[in-house]
Amino acid sequence: TQLLEQSPQFLSIQEGENLTVYCNSSSVFSSLQWYRQEPGEGPVLLVTVVTGGEVKKLKRLTFQFGDARKDSSLHITAAQTGDTGLYLCAGGGSTLGRLYFGRGTQLTVWP
Amino acid sequence: DAGITQSPRYKITETGRQVTLMCHQTWSHSYMFWYRQDLGHGLRLIYYSAAADITDKGEVPDGYVVSRSKTENFPLTLESATRSQTSVYFCASSFGTGGTQPQHFGDGTRLSIL
Numbered sequence: 222t223q224l225l226e227q228s229p230q231f232l233s234i235q236e237g238e239n240l241t242v243y244c245n246s247s248s249v250f251s252s253l254q255w256y257r258q259e260p261g262e263g264p265v266l267l268v269t270v271v272t273g274g275e276v277k278k279l280k281r282l283t284f285q286f287g288d289a290r291k292d293s294s295l296h297i298t299a300a301q302t303g304d305t306g307l308y309l310c311a312g313g314g315s316t317l318g319r320l321y322f323g324r325g326t327q328l329t330v331w332p
Numbered sequence: 333d334a335g336i337t338q339s340p341r342y343k344i345t346e347t348g349r350q351v352t353l354m355c356h357q358t359w360s361h362s363y364m365f366w367y368r369q370d371l372g373h374g375l376r377l378i379y380y381s382a383a384a385d386i387t388d389k390g391e392v393p394d395g396y397v398v399s400r401s402k403t404e405n406f407p408l409t410l411e412s413a414t415r416s417q418t419s420v421y422f423c424a425s426s427f428g429t430g431g432t433q434p435q436h437f438g439d440g441t442r443l444s445i446l
Contacts, residue, residue: 225412239385242337251431254434254435261439261440262439262440263422263424263439264375264422264437265435265437266435266436266437271432287439303435309374311435313432314432316431317429317431317432318363318380318382318429319377319380319390319431320431320435322374322375322377324372324373
């Protein structure tokens with residue numbers, strides 16, 4: 222059973238378009254992390270959100286944590302080819318010794 | 333250089349053989365993790381460790397053995413490799429509680445079992 226569901230699984234868009242990736246769960250997490258993974262490399266942390274309703278911006282990327290801390294979204298404005306990669310969300314908490322990862326969204330941005 | 337290093341990067345072996353994947357980190361992070369990544373399954377946790385001599389099972393521990401005699405090393409052993417264990421294996425570490433701190437990943441070991 223997958224604790225975190227990500228959608229869509231695949232996303233293929235043209236450079237300059239906007240997109241949103243979703244990460245949903247029926248469980249409450251005290252923190253939600255987003256990672257990006259490029260081919261041949263391990264995932265790299267993009268952001269951590271810890272407060273319900275929190276919004277964080279990283280240049281053209283906007284991350285939101287749901288009010289109930291069960292879901293999160295990643296919005297990319299004016300996508301660039303360099304945004305291509307696998308985006309993973311991961312939920313955790315202070316009483317957990319580990320993170321729970323979603324299956325990821327594979328984003329391809331075409332020139 | 334500080335970081336997390338996995339070796340080997342690529343390994344081909346035969347069914348029934350024992351193989352050990354190495355992971356070394358230089359940050360003195362208390363938590364270390366082993367994941368496998370397969371198409372359609374994402375990252376699945378095999379084992380993790382909160383400190384030296386403390387290990388715990390993840391979602392898919394069967395067929396794998398870990399040890400952590402030193403904080404900086406966390407080797408993963410496949411005692412008798414099977415084709416279903418063909419995968420890309422990632423080691424990660426984190427400072428503090430494993431459920432809240434960011435995890436730092438190695439570049440992975442691509443393992444093929446023939």
